Amino acid sequence: MRRINLPTWLTLFRVALLPVMVLVFYLPFKGHNLTAAVVFALAGVTDWLDGYLARRLNLTSKFGAFLDPVADKLMVAVTLFMLVADHKGDWSGIVMAITSAVIVGREISISALREWMAEIGMRATVRVAFLGKLKTGMQIFALIVLILQHEKDAEALRLYHIGEGLLVIAGILTIWSGLYYLRAAWPALHGDDPVLTPQQDRNA
Template sequence: MRINLPTWLTLFRIALLPVMVAVFYLPFPGHNITAAIVFLLAAVTDWLDGYLARRMNLTSAFGAFLDPVADKLMVAVTLFLLVESHRGGWSGILMAVTAAIIVGREISVSALREWMAEIGMRATVKVAFIGKLKTVMQMVALVVLIVQHEKAAEALRLYHIGEGLLVIAGVLTIWSGLHYLRAAWPSLSADGASRNGSA
């Protein structure tokens, strides 16, 4: 199997995850800014690999499988880092609950899409605008929170902005999840005989 350029970019995005984790914790000046830059670089490769795959017709089954895995790993790992660094208090509870909602939705929608693909209805739960809006809001919130994860007093206002954006992303996460569930509900609620076309 030959690995094409978009898939190499996806693999590069996965390889950036341990780099971001290390930079997030290393105690050097500007480590938070550096971690945010690494996250942004990963986010750019997410857009770029999809663009190149469509523009240059470089799609592959392996790439189609790996791309959403890389996306979910990037978001989940970042959320775990932020939750771990904000333990205690209402702020920590809010961060943990929002992270649980986002990660739980990603797992649920992935399982839903896999099941719909098995019955030949994958197009029913294709990515919608609300899902794309959720992703943009989520990425902006995560960048802000990575930069301000130490919650320095002079930057507390920006941290609260990041918190607010993440909560909005959480609401959009629920909304988009319900959108996909509604689209798939006719297939989910049908009995086995109906799906198989038998009486």
């Protein structure tokens, strides 16, 4: 059995940090929001670091390639659900819920698109682009601000609204990058002829 390499261990560590972040977020101690934000930021750092080490040290693996995007999506989705659940039902909460639904919905849709494109041997058509990395970075930054300021007292309210604004920008980037991937895959999706998977093509 092939040993798990360092970048993959970092990805696994990122997944393991998620329940820690959620637990700390809800524990009633002074500074819990700061601690939760630090844990989430640490997870975000490992998101960059595992990819950097995999490229720099040539430590890529199929398991790591599968797990890394899963860990990223879990990190964002779990945090969004946590923040929406903690939010009051005002206009700010509605904007937060809609933006979160857009982000999570896009991630599910593009993951399904990548899986389908892989089945027909065209996965490279929808490989990760710079725009996708930019939206992920914006999501992480916005969520760090929102976790840090989620108590929304008089002093933190302005920064919390800044975090909400950053999340809306992240939502716009999310839609933009989703349309980018959809445009790249459109020739295969729009074709009138039935698309054969590699296995079907060999048996044709």
